[in-house]
Amino acid sequence: MKTNEPNKKTEQLDVHSTFNENEKLTTNQGLKINNNQDSLKAGERGPSLLEDFILREKITHFDHERIPERVVHARGSGAHGVFKLNKSLAGYTKARFLTELGKETPVFVRFSTVAGSKGSTDLARDVRGFAVKFYTDEGNYDLVANNMPVFFIQDAIKFPDLIHAVKPEPDNEIPQAASAHDTFWDFISLMPESTHMIMWLMSDRAIPRSLRMMEGFGVHSFKFINEEGKVHFVKFHFKPKLGIHSVAWNEAQIISGVDSDFHKRDLWEAIENGDYPEWDFGVQLIPEEDEHKFDFDLLDPTKIVPEEEVPVEIVGTLTLNRNPDNFFAETEQVAFHPGHIIPGIDFTNDPLLQGRLFSYTDTQLSRLGSPNFHEIPINRSINTVHNNQRDGHMRQQIVKGKTSYEPNSIGGGCPF
Template sequence: MENESYTGGADPKKEQLGKYTTDTQGEMMNTNQGLKINDDQNTLKAGNRGPSLLEDFIFREKMTHFDHERIPERIVHARGSGAHGYFELYEPLAKYTKAKFLNDASIKTPVFARFSTVQGSRGSTDMARDIRGFAVKFYTPEGNYDLVGNNTPVFFIQDAMKFPDLVHAVKPEPDNEIPQAASAHDTFWDFISLMPESLNNIFWLMSDRAIPRSLRTMEGFGIHTFRFINEKGQSHFVRFHWKPLQGVLGLAWDECQRIAGKDTDFHRRDLWDAIDQGHYPEW
């Protein structure tokens, strides 16, 4: 076969292939927590010919990934939207923590944020009156830091033992699978009536905060109180609050219902379109 000649000597097929290839020379794989992996082909063993050891967390993580390649829908926070971005400090926080990404204002830390509803299934509407998930993963040089949160500063329960009961109460009735993505049914309010500690978050749920105008215009909270430790070994209690530079905006309930009737993907579409047009959300 005769060699084909290309204008300028360039092979368009190779150029196209180059868009989908990555040079990984000199790079290393990481665990889920960002720890570099030296060997993912051999397990740790007891001696030269001994059995594999369960203390090999890299092996366990690899097998866990394999076992979960077909992931069933999550029970809560199934409906979500995410975006990549970066985190920058306004000022160093060395007084409170020795974490490097919180000590150098010149560092841009890659992040991934996921916003979600809680009650509904993956195919449910964005426009339900619901608490919103606000989770952020920081990809730092020291490892990945996960900050799980919601758009309310408090939660329904104080003890994790009650969490399965809360979820069972708020989910659709088991006999008819209704209502979908809604708390307006007897089992939920029966649970709430027996848990006075949930009243604070109920007021948040019944406010406009539970039907935000956009994912870009809602606050985020780490909910829990965390302890930071600085280089001197001193500890401080801290809480995380995300304040949208776009402002905090909500919808009227009637307005929310009309939007849901026309576009169940309203929040997801709004986030996608804003980023696509260069209107990047900031907190």
């Protein structure tokens, strides 16, 4: 279904190289060269020379092409798109992308499996990540969601144990991207709080027909805060316009053997053909004073808030309309973090969410190697960044002036 035309992010976000027939071969330093296929040698049949700086540059770059894959959600597919607000939530939140009717906000969405390595199959029985980066004019907002509304555990301190149990067993690295094995069932049998999530994982929701045909859930209860400071708890929902469709287990096994990139290919080809995937975006809203009116803890991520008790209010449309230009630069390097919020959206005391607020920053430092991961084009805010942070590995922003501290008077007190 064709809807919005593809939108480009601002020039700051859309930094990428395009090639044409008139461009000349260069080194990474911009030096034009006519050959990078033959190494410099000492004589006709002599050894290669260490002074061949073209050889050294090319081989060195190749040797360092790989970065650590994500410990979880390693296998992913991504796309650019737009979120359009169809109903204002000004009574509940001051986040402008959710209050200004008709406002369109660029997004990047990454779908993923949890347990498998980067080279595993798309059709594993698994939870799917549904992470959305909203490039709002107030800063980046990351809604790091899943395709199931609950989770296995109630406290983040158990997360390493959960993942160690579901990953391939450490003595033989078997099985890959599978939950049906001894260590996982051993852990689950001793963790009664996981029962609800296991029912989802063993349902058809764990084997979607297409990434375009699955729901997304924020899992946690978050907070909305309006201009008057009034608080509502909020649960986030993405509902696919194509409906929810899955495949049976024997179908999934056959598909995996024929095309392990089935979901990735399906998403890519749909967008290339102009059949842009769409989701209704909705919220469940609960006044702060009603937190304890339920017979379960609203901050417990192993529970859902029944829609018959708190209906989902549809307020916007998420449309994916442009494939990445480069998988590594965008889909692999995109860095999500539930701590990336904007005014009008806040955390709750959910212990699982609280642990994620630490873990995601730590993960980006390990994977991307620098506190400057926010300067990678796919992660950049559409706002210019102003603060007195400096330096660090692979710093790109060049900040002028003497002052790298605050308060200051030499720099006129800036940034204010």
